[in-house]
Amino acid sequence: MVRLMVDAPAAGSDESAVDAFLQGGRPQEPTAQGGPSLRHAPGPYFGGYGGRWMPESLIAALDELEDTFEKAKADPEFTAQIADLNKNYSGRPSLLTEAKRFAEHAGGVRIFLKREDLNHTGSHKINNVLGQALLAKRMGKTRVIAETGAGQHGVASATAAALLGLECVVYMGAEDCRRQSLNVARMELLGATVIPVTNGSQTLKDAINEALRDWVANVGNTHYLLGTAAGAHPFPAMVRYFHEVIGEEARAQILDQTGRLPDAVCACIGGGSNAIGIFHGFLDDASVKIYGFEAGGEGVETGRHAATITLGKPGVLHGARSYLMQDDDGQTIESHSISAGLDYPGVGPEHSYLADIGRVRYEPITDSEAMEAFRLLCRTEGIIPAIESAHALAGAIKVGQRLAAEDAGAASEKIVIVNLSGRGDKDVATAAEWFDLLDEDSPEAEIAKEGEQL
């Protein structure tokens, strides 16, 4: 498990890339297409990103996890277990639904939704938590801990822990606990203990800090069930592995339904786990344009956003080197988004690499744009999306309009896939507040400040 230093970014042979990286610059537009496969990147490094920027106390646990994961991947019993849970517990394969009325607003291209919202627990998160909880069992660990923002990953972790008979502790910012009291109740119903985090900015990043402190102290019996494709190696590659099923299904389904590959694939990006899952299926298909949509919050010019790749600079946080929202001193800047699931100042290292080589294009979507797309999908398709996923929908509208502008006559032949990463039941109160649907004296209106995530 000892990794060679020559793998480290600063010791690599590509001096110019390293220099550019260190100075926060971005390398030249790539030649990307036709190069070696981008699929199944094993880590620990994705170009100059990734690695293990972690306390020595946790390295043995990361080594153990890496070793267990590598052996499990090669074990037919494990892969069969995952396939069985995906099919008979989560409800996979998730549907690929054509959104014809929605597509009328996207330049008239064809739009297909990858329906991760139909999975058990209502989002893509279940793919990863089942995989990691099984690995925890393989390591003989009896306790899992997790961080959560709005509560989606916490609920998914509590679900997997209940299913597999593991103790579960979820760290959640104290403010988030207040705003998401129903999700706290869901986790508790599932048998988990929710610990409000009052340190630092009391947000998702502080919940991760507190989970890491717990992990250092309890690593003997505890697995840290990280919820996104970020963190120290092997987390980014491992979380991606459990989500690759999204892209594999989507690719086969679009070929089956349309007879060809899509022109574009769109997903929203916080840490980037749903995105890397669907992107992976298409990374080597040179004709497919891939787009990641970050949370632009109130607008990237306002400073109140979570557009990490768009505006961040490379740095290290929570174990990985990646783009990061930080000030001139390297202190992490608080992110802002109406979508709690995208409200994170970091991003998975593989996304930073895919951005630098130009294989994936990352763009910000504002709160307003996302909410308009949210309303549009509700009213044109009868599907209430998660506000996270609404960022991907808003991006798909732009992509569709661009494709149509390139060749108006052929718009109806263009195909765009959107990863609908989650359902919006959890977001009804936020949306009701946003669209001013609440009675002034309703309990929700009382809890919420203007536009606040509930």
Next chain:
Amino acid sequence: MSTSQDGTQNAAQHASKSAAAIDRARAQGRAALIGYLPAGYPSVADTIAAGIALAENGADLIEIGIPYSDPVMDGQVIQAATTEALAKGFRVPEVFDVVRGITSKTDAAVLVMTYWNPVVRMGVDEFSRRLAEAGGAGLITPDLIPDEAAEWMAASDKYGLDRVFLVAPSSSPERMKRTVDASRGFVYAVSIMGVTGARASVSSAAKSVVAAAHAAGAERVCVGLGVSNAGHVREIAEYADGVIVGTALVAAIRDGGVDAVASLTKDLSTGLTKEEA
């Protein structure tokens, strides 16, 4: 690393301020005392005054921590102090003022303890150059492992700085050897699997971590995490080359200012003499 181990090792033997400070204590038949203070808490001037008080009352080495937004290895007391320092506007370059303020008035070796991102942001070479100029001895890096330290290895060689990596009860023999080999000045032995903070007793794991580090070739091993009183110091001084106290000193400056740091340091130093030495 492909850097010339022989050359740097030799240079280091002469250059290491931390090693020299530990060796001076050893020559007096005792372990070294290392005290931690977060920069800018409650003010930059107070940190300098408290650092001088540490040195004048028995500390051989001083660690100055850089307040950071995401201190995953710190417990409540240090988190509260560094959060307050940041809220009051502490800026990273002020750490060099603190180092210079202490080294200009005392003989103590002054190291900076920092999470890695502030160093990355300033530039590892630039940070190292400024630290050396300020008279600093080197860096203690709680979230940087030798595997990721290629740039820091080069910069610390270039500016003659000590690089203090951590070893833990969970470190495998291979990692122990690798970390000891990469370190200069001393090796920081984490006494317990956990974060900083006072504890009632010293973990029994500490002794075996120190033994493993010595066996891996470390000449100087210092123990930190959970060390808060003279009794703890006495226990650790029996087998380690230095004893690191953090949270207790931070609580002292919080509750009683510089005077409280001075008297706690005086008390802690009574535990340093090896009884059978």
